[in-house]
Amino acid sequence: MTQPTFIDFYILLPFTILVAWACLLLLVDIFIPRTLKWLTALLAAAGLAGTLIVSISQFGKSSTGFSGMAVLDGFSTFANVLLLISGLFGIALAYGYAERMKIQRGEYYTLLLFSVSGMMLMAQAGDLIIVFLALELLSIPLYVLAAISRKPESEEAGVKYFLLGAFATGFVVYGTALVFGATGTTSLAGIFLIASTTPTSLLLTIGAALLLVGFGFKVAAVPFHMWTPDVYQGAPTSVTAFMSSGAKIAGFVALMRVFATAFPSISADMTNIFWALSALTMIVGNFVAISQTNIKRMLAYSSIAHAGYILMAFVPYGNKDVVATSVAAGLFYLMAYVFTNFGAWAVVMTLEKAEGKGLEIADYAGLAKKYPALAVAMTVFMLSFIGFPPTLGMVGKFYLFRAALEGGFNGLALIGVFTSLVSAYYYLRVVVNMYMREGDPVAEREPGLAFTTTVAAVATVALSLAPQWLFLLASNAILK
C-alpha cells in the first residue's frame, strides 16, 4: 500500500469537493433559520456549480489513483458532468416545490449533495468495493429523500425503496463475494486480467449475474422494476425527478463500467441475459405505460422503458468493435434523457397541486390555450421521449439503434423500434389532452420550475441540431 499522492486526490477532486461541501453545509444549515432555507438551497447549488466547473476542466484527462480504486477517464468525466447537471436541476426544482408543499427542510439539499457525490464516486469506481460504497452513498440519501414529506404515501415510498434497495444491494455484495471467490480480486482491471487468462468459471458468471441484479434494480430494468411506479408516485415529485435521472445514470454508469471493463470474457453468457432483460424492459415498460392515467406513474413506466433502450445498446458489450459505440450511445442517451426527463417532471410539478391533485393526464386538458409556452415545452419533451425529430431523444435513439445493429442484434433493434411506436401512443395522449381537449388547468409560477423547463426544452431541441461535440465527448469516453 502506497501513500496517497496529490495525483490521487486530483482524480477524485470533484467528488472530494462535493463531499466536503456537503459536510460543511450540514453544519451551516443548523444555523440557518427555517424561513431562510433558500440560502441552503443556494449554497448547495453553488457547491454543485463549483464542482461542475472542476469536473469540466477534467475533460481529456485520464489516469487511475488510489492503487486502481479510483479511475478518471472520459467516461467518468462525462458521467460526472451529467450527474452534477442533474443535481443542479434537482435543486432548482426542489426549493419552490418544497415551500409550496410545506416540506421545506435544510437536510433536503445536503442529502441531495451526498447522493450526487455517491453517484460520482460510482462513475469513478475502479474496484467492486468502491462500487458498493458508492451504491450505499448514493442510495441511502435517496431513501430518506423519498420519505421526506412525511405523508403516508411518501413514507410508504421511502420504506419500499429502502427495503427493496437494501435487498438489491445485498445482491451486489453477494455478487462481489462470488467474483472475489472466482478471481481472488475485487479490482475491475484485476478481474479482467484473471478472467481472460483462466477458463471461465461458473462462479464468476453467477457473481456477475448477481451484480447485474443489483444494477438492474437501480436502473429499473424489468423484472427488477416493481418498486419504480410506487416509489415514483409516492415520493415528492421533486425527489422523483432527481431520482429518476440521477439513480438511473449511476446505475448505468456502474453497469457499463463493471461489465465493459471486468467481464468481457463471459460476454457469451451475459449477452443472452442482457438481450432478454432489454427486450423485457422495453416491452413491459411501454405496454404497461399505456394503461396509466396518472402522469407520475406513466413517467415511471416510461423511465423503465428507457432503461430498456439503453440496455439494448449495451447487449453487444463483449464485441470489441462495438463496445465503444455501445458506451458512447448509452452515455449520449443518458444525457438526452436527463434534459428530457427533468423538463417533463418540471412541467408535472408546475401543474401539481397539494394533496396529490393535478397529477392525472386528464388534468392537462386545455393547457395549450392557457399556457402555450408550457404546452410547447411539454410537447418537445414528449416528442423527445418518443424519439421524434428535432429533439435529443431522436438523435440518442439513432445512436442506440446503431450500436445494436452494429452488434448484429437486428431482432432486438426491431423490438426497440416497435416499442417506440407503442410509446408514441401514450406520450401523444398527453399532447392530445393539452391541445385538443377543453379544460382549465392552473399552473404554478415558480422561477425554479420555469428555469428548468426552459433550459431543458431549449437544450433538447438545440443540442439535437448540433450534437457534433457531444458525440465527440461521448465517443471519447471509451472504456478499456
Added chain:
Amino acid sequence: MEFILQPLTLLTFFPLVGVLVILFMNAEQKIAIRWVALVTSLITLVVSLWVLQSFYAAESVTGAAGALHLEAKYAWITVAGWNIYYYLAVDGLSILLVLLTAFLTPISLLSTWTAVEERVKEFMIFFLLLEVGMMGVFLAQDLFMFYIFWEFTLVPMYFLIGLWGGPRRLYAAVKFFLYTMAGSILMLVAILFLGIKTNTFNVPDMLAALPALYSSGAIDPRTQMLLFIAFAAAFAIKVPMWPLHSWLPDAHVEAPTAGSVILAGVLLKMGTYGFLRFNLQLFPNATIAAAPWIALLATIGIIYGAAVSYAQQDVKKLVAYSSVSHLGFVMLGLFALNPEGVAGAILQMINHGLSTGALFLLIGMIYEQTHTRDIKVYGGLWKITPVFGTIMLIASLSSMGLPGLNGFVGEFTILLGAFGSTAIGSPWYAGISAIGVIMAAVYILYMFQKVFLGPAGEITHHHELKDLNVRELITVIPLIVFMFWIGLYPAPFFNLIAPAVEKLLSALPL
C-alpha cells in the same frame, strides 16, 4: 453567410422567418398573421422560381443533365464513426415536387382566410413548419437528414388535423401519426443498417459504395430485399398503397381544407418520391424483383380505390378514395421501370396534386357555406353557382383524365409505359388498370351529377348559396391554368424530368 445564401437552404428554411415573426405577434391580430404567413409562402414561391432558373442553367451545362444541382453540402456530424452531412440538392426527380410544394402552400393558406378563425396564430405556424418539412424531404440528399424531415412533417400535420379537424379529429390525428410512424421506424432500422455497411449516410456516396457490397455478397440478395421492404413500408403507407391505406380516408375527411390540400397534394407524394429516390436507386436488384408485385398491389389499389369511391356519400371521402386509385397509377408507372412509365409517374404526381388539390379546395369552399358534404342533400347547384360549377367540372374532368387536361397526359404515359414494361412482365396489369380510368369517369361524373345537376336538393333549396368570390377565384385559377397547360403542352415538364429519369434507369440492371 454563404451557408444561408445557398438557394436550397433559403428555399427550405425561409418559412421559418415567417414562423419567427408570427411567434411574436399578438394572437388577436388574425388578419396580420394571415398576411405574414401568406407573404412568407409567396416569397418562398419566388425563391423556388429562382431555384428553377438556376436549375435550368445548371442542367444546360454539357454532361450535367440529370445530375444533382445546386448542392449545399456541409459536414454536420462527422465524429465517432458518423458521416452525416447537411446536404441539400435538387435534380429532375425532385424539381417539380419542390415547385408543387412552393405553389400549393400559398394557395392553401389563401383558402384558410375565412375557414380558419380559431387559433389562427398556431395554424399558420404549423403550416409554415410543414412547408419546411416537405421541402426538406424533397431536397435532402443525406439519409439522416431525410429521416429527420420525413418524421418532422408528421408533427405539424398531426396538429393541423387534431386541432382544426372535423368531429372525429382526435381519432384521425392519432391514427395518422401512429400509422405513418409504424412505417418510418422500419425505414429507420434500414437507414442505420445501410449507414453502418457503407459508413456514410449521404446518398451519392452510398450509391457509389453499394454496388461493391452487393457484388461481394456483403449484402446478400435476401438482405437487399429486406432493406427494400423496410423502405417500402414507410413509403407505401404514405402513398398509400392498398392495403395500407386505411388511415387516409380518416385523415382526409377530418382534416381542415388546407390540410387536405397539402396532404393529398404534397404529403402523399413524399411516399412515391421516396420509392423513386431511394428504393429504385439504392436497391436495384430488389426493385426489379419486386416490380411485378408492386404492380399487382398498384392495380388492386386502382380498382379498389375507384370502386370504393363510387360507394361514398361524403364528397371528401370520395375524393380521398380516388387518391388511392390515382396513386396506384403513379406506383404502376414507377415500377414499369421504363422512361415512359417513370416520367409519366412523376408528372402524374404533379397532376394529382393539382386536380385533387383543386377538388379539396372547392369542396372546402362549399362546405364553408353549408357545413355538410353529404352528396344526397345537394343537387341543382349549377344553376345557383355557375362559376363554381364550371371550375368544379374542369377539376373533375382533370381528375378523371379527360384528354386536353393534365390527368390524361400522366395516365396515358403511365399506361403506355406499363404495357411495354419488361420489369412488370405482363401487359395485363396495364390492361386492368385502364378499367380504372373508366371507373374514375363513373364515380366522378356520378358525384358531379348528383351535386350540380338535377332538381335542387335539400341544402341547395334552403340555403342562400353564394358563388365564388374573388379570393376564392384567385385561389383556384392558378391550379386550373396548370391543368390546361400540362394537358395541352406537357413538353416543358417532361423536359425537366427526362434526363434524370434516363440517368436513374440506366443504373438499373434491366
